[in-house]
Amino acid sequence: MSSVLGAGVKPTRGFLLDLKKRVKFIEEGYKLLEMKRDELARELRSNLDLLGVKRSELEKEFEEAFQKLLIVHGSVGTQEIKSLRTAAGKLLGIDVMPISVMGILVPFIKITDKPSFKNKYGSIIRSAAHDFENLLEKLLKVTELEMRIERIAEDLEKTNRKVNALEKIVIPDYNKVIKYIADRIDEDMLEEIIRTKLIRTLIIKRRS
Amino acid sequence: MSTYLTTRCHGLMTHLLSDEILDALSATKSSQEIKDILTPTDYGRHFREQDKGVDFSFEDIYSKVLVERYNFLSKVSTDDIREFLISFQRKFEIQNIIRILRSKIIKTTNQPFDDILYPITDFTKINFDAIGEAESLEDAIAALRNTPYRRVKESIDWYNKYDSLLPIEFGLRKIYYNMLFENLKRIPSGDRKNVDQLIRTEVDIANCFTCSAASVFDYDEELIESLLIPYTSKISMHTLRSVIRIDSEHEILTLLSPYYEVIKNLLAKEETMAQTEALRFLRNKIIKQKILESMNFTYVLCYLYLCEFELRDLTFITLAVQHNVKPDDYLIYKK
Numbered sequence: 222m223s224s225v226l227g228a229g230v231k232p233t234r235g236f237l238l239d240l241k242k243r244v245k246f247i248e249e250g251y252k253l254l255e256m257k258r259d260e261l262a263r264e265l266r267s268n269l270d271l272l273g274v275k276r277s278e279l280e281k282e283f284e285e286a287f288q289k290l291l292i293v294h295g296s297v298g299t300q301e302i303k304s305l306r307t308a309a310g311k312l313l314g315i316d317v318m319p320i321s322v323m324g325i326l327v328p329f330i331k332i333t334d335k336p337s338f339k340n341k342y343g344s345i346i347r348s349a350a351h352d353f354e355n356l357l358e359k360l361l362k363v364t365e366l367e368m369r370i371e372r373i374a375e376d377l378e379k380t381n382r383k384v385n386a387l388e389k390i391v392i393p394d395y396n397k398v399i400k401y402i403a404d405r406i407d408e409d410m411l412e413e414i415i416r417t418k419l420i421r422t423l424i425i426k427r428r429s
Numbered sequence: 430m431s432t433y434l435t436t437r438c439h440g441l442m443t444h445l446l447s448d449e450i451l452d453a454l455s456a457t458k459s460s461q462e463i464k465d466i467l468t469p470t471d472y473g474r475h476f477r478e479q480d481k482g483v484d485f486s487f488e489d490i491y492s493k494v495l496v497e498r499y500n501f502l503s504k505v506s507t508d509d510i511r512e513f514l515i516s517f518q519r520k521f522e523i524q525n526i527i528r529i530l531r532s533k534i535i536k537t538t539n540q541p542f543d544d545i546l547y548p549i550t551d552f553t554k555i556n557f558d559a560i561g562e563a564e565s566l567e568d569a570i571a572a573l574r575n576t577p578y579r580r581v582k583e584s585i586d587w588y589n590k591y592d593s594l595l596p597i598e599f600g601l602r603k604i605y606y607n608m609l610f611e612n613l614k615r616i617p618s619g620d621r622k623n624v625d626q627l628i629r630t631e632v633d634i635a636n637c638f639t640c641s642a643a644s645v646f647d648y649d650e651e652l653i654e655s656l657l658i659p660y661t662s663k664i665s666m667h668t669l670r671s672v673i674r675i676d677s678e679h680e681i682l683t684l685l686s687p688y689y690e691v692i693k694n695l696l697a698k699e700e701t702m703a704q705t706e707a708l709r710f711l712r713n714k715i716i717k718q719k720i721l722e723s724m725n726f727t728y729v730l731c732y733l734y735l736c737e738f739e740l741r742d743l744t745f746i747t748l749a750v751q752h753n754v755k756p757d758d759y760l761i762y763k764k
Binding site for chain 2: 289299300301304337341344348
């Protein structure tokens with residue numbers, strides 16, 4: 222009969238009551254998932270807006286920093302730039318930790334070791350190094366936001382699929398089964414009434 | 430004594446690239462066009478070798494030509510002048526040492542360093558390989574023990590205190606200037622004052638760049654003070670020390686007014702522009718000296734400075750063309 226219940230459908234009153242309870246529970250879940258979907262969509266939209274702003278800011282700053290670096294590169298030459306790569310002393314170290322947002326695990330980037338440019342660079346390169354030092358943190362923040370958006374979008378997709386499945390398949394299927402069982406019970410009741418009436422008519426005929 | 434050398438420099442001066450050639454290079458769109466323009470010049474020989482398959486970058490070629498020009502002058506000089514020219518040329522030696530030492534800071538990397546060194550071989554007795562093979566910065570500095578730079582180990586405490594190579598870099602530069610000024614006595618007495626002033630102007634500019642770091646980039650005052658090179662010209666060490674402790678831009682500009690344009694750009698964090706202004710300032714001084722001292726040794730030094738400026742201009746234009754930087758964006762940095 223149904224893709225949801227398979228062959229286990231019993232057209233009984235007890236089963237019907239059980240099904241109705243189940244549908245009520247599913248509908249409550251559906252409403253909750255719908256709320257979650259709306260909330261995730263709102264979160265995604267606001268994060269996307271934020272990302273749009275931050276990313277364009279970052280791109281602009283990167284463009285300026287790279288332009289400055291290109292000029293510095295031209296001024297000091299490739300050999301000097303190559304040798305200056307290591308002058309900061311440290312490499313960037315990060316820890317990526319999961320934090321939960323509405324039950325979704327999103328990454329949180331913690332900087333554990335940061336190359337410091339203060340007191341490290343001589344003339345010409347200082348300003349470009351300083352710009353890139355500031356950009357590193359911003360870049361990580363944007364990366365974190367992008368990952369957050371990706372995870373929210375993935376979860377939104379899953380939630381959406383669940384909501385759609387409940388809305389378009391599970392609940393209508395249950396309702397169909399309920400209707401089928403209710404119809405069967407009604408038919409059975411009608412049969413019973415007619416049978417009772419027939420028997421009553423037969424009994425009356427025999428007595429008369 | 431130096432007349433022959435000066436006369437040769439008059440001839441060599443004609444080999445320097447003219448403003449017209451530099452303008453033509455700025456108008457190019459590709460490396461091939463740059464190569465075509467430079468082929469009839471001193472750089473042509475190396476470009477032909479490059480065509481035969483020798484792996485040189487443009488910048489390698491420019492550095493090679495600069496070093497060859499220095500070497501040629503050293504070869505045709507008398508002993509005393511040669512000694513001075515070699516000590517002048519040691520700036521490339523210390524630059525090479527600094528570049529190798531930088532690679533020792535991050536101990537996790539063992540980068541090849543051959544491609545970052547000036548191709549100096551004729552006068553240097555420094556074993557760059559030994560410095561490069563050292564396990565640590567301390568070992569690399571220890572490898573300098575039998576060289577004129579042995580005293581740089583005194584800067585290691587500063588290096589440890591600030592976790593910065595700057596004290597060692599500037600320690601090497603101080604030794605360089607010390608040797609250079611000691612060797613001034615080897616050049617003709619009539620030229621000493623002019624040459625002394627040219628080098629001191631260079632030091633002044635370097636000191637301006639150094640002391641501006643305290644107010645602009647919040648570098649440690651004590652560290653900056655230790656980096657100052659004492660051979661000053663227009664700005665005394667006392668003034669430089671006081672500039673380190675001043676935050677007011679107006680006061681800094683007033684105290685360092687001989688280099689107003691340079692300082693103005695430094696305070697605006699426009700360091701490349703500041704460098705361009707500094708080179709313009711130095712270049713104007715050199716051009717004046719070149720005309721006034723056209724038959725003296727000072728002319729030789731002017732020629733060498735102009736060779737260095739040519740290297741900077743060529744590197745700048747080539748990299749700008751290779752990176753597709755719009756001419757309007759980089760021509761303002763041309764001297």
